[in-house]
Amino acid sequence: MALPDTRTKILDAAEHLFAERGYRGTSVRAVTDLAGANLAAVGYHFGSKAELLAAVARRVTEPITAAQSAGLDELLARTADPQVAELVEAFAGPLFDEMPAGSESGARTSRLIVTILSDPAEEARSWTGPDEDTVRERYLAAFARALPGLAPQELLFRMRGIFAVTAVDRVEVYHRPSPACPTVTAGEEARRWAITFLTAAMSAPPTRAHR
Amino acid sequence: MALPDTRTKILDAAEHLFAERGYRGTSVRAVTDLAGANLAAVGYHFGSKAELLAAVARRVTEPITAAQSAGLDELLARTADPQVAELVEAFAGPLFDEMPAGSESGARTSRLIVTILSDPAEEARSWTGPDEDTVRERYLAAFARALPGLAPQELLFRMRGIFAVTAVDRVEVYHRPSPACPTVTAGEEARRWAITFLTAAMSAPPTRAHR
């Protein structure tokens, strides 16, 4: 394999460190040190630390969004009204998938997403592209068809729940490395548990209006 | 009412700012400025920024943990085997309750919890006391009785899901102030939606072992 250029080495290092320590907890110096690059390389290749974060986020999010979109396409090609379980699997599945690169990068990816999303820093919040919104809206429409009678706002609440479960799970795994069973919840098992959990949750009857 | 002393004024300001900007994003100076106190007061009253965070976290978490514990006590006094829905409500409910102080402090509280929990900073991770663990284990046992046949690890996964949904919901509300309906998901409605969502999720049949 060809040795990676400085730009991707920085990207890799930044992804690792942002995921582990957060945006604010990661200094540009730490990134360039881990990447074996010079401090000024970040400014040269990305402009600023915030733009580096955006580049990392884009690289991580892109294949996930693409897989979500393709999964929905496949579903809709088969039937006009997919079942809730199918939609959940198509939407949440890619969030559990390993990246093609390494073995541990799957957990790292989800960790990165939630770390970024929950980071209160201003720069960490405005990196989503139009693709993410498009996919989200398409799934929203599909879920709305599969769950008639559910108020749009409760549906929105539930879709947030999907993301919450998939993301926060990984954070906990990352934060509390239980020495007994480190990889039990990682990988395929967590994926299936999550789909069970979320399918049941999404399929719940609408909450009755209060009073 | 008596005007609060410097210590509680700092505690209040820190709670507000930690919730809004995170631990790393909040400077000690910002806290003391908002509190109308002197910079050195933090060092004097709390020792360090990290210990200030711990004090804030304790103050926020304590009543929630107490309410969770009391809720379970009430349930167990009535019946030896509470239903899943009752357990979910007793466990997740307090996370949605408003604090006695103000109107908006409810969302701020949950926001604080998840901000702290998801903060990768070392100081932000080791503030939980033994009470939290005790309550968690008691609920774990109660859920295990209510959900026979569910593997312990899948049950653990699901309990993480409860926390994920309640916490991340608040983050999203905080992060993306939708101009159309700012307070729709806040308060009582989100609480009932969450309980619907989580009760269905917890009650799902166990995931079948793969292969």
Add this chain to the structure above:
DNA sequence: ACATGAGTCATACGTTCGTTTTAATCGAAC
């Protein structure tokens, strides 16, 4: 041969951070 441009490098700048230090202030006990 040599000018060009992208890439890399060491270094410095200005700012902000958490913490510490020293002096001033206040209320109550004697």
Add this chain to the structure above:
DNA sequence: GTTCGATTAAAACGAACGTATGACTCATGT
């Protein structure tokens, strides 16, 4: 009325941060 412990005030410290700058390297095109 003085003394003393408890707080607050103001200033300063050293370290770490993001960023900008200018020189250097070197393959490439002519």
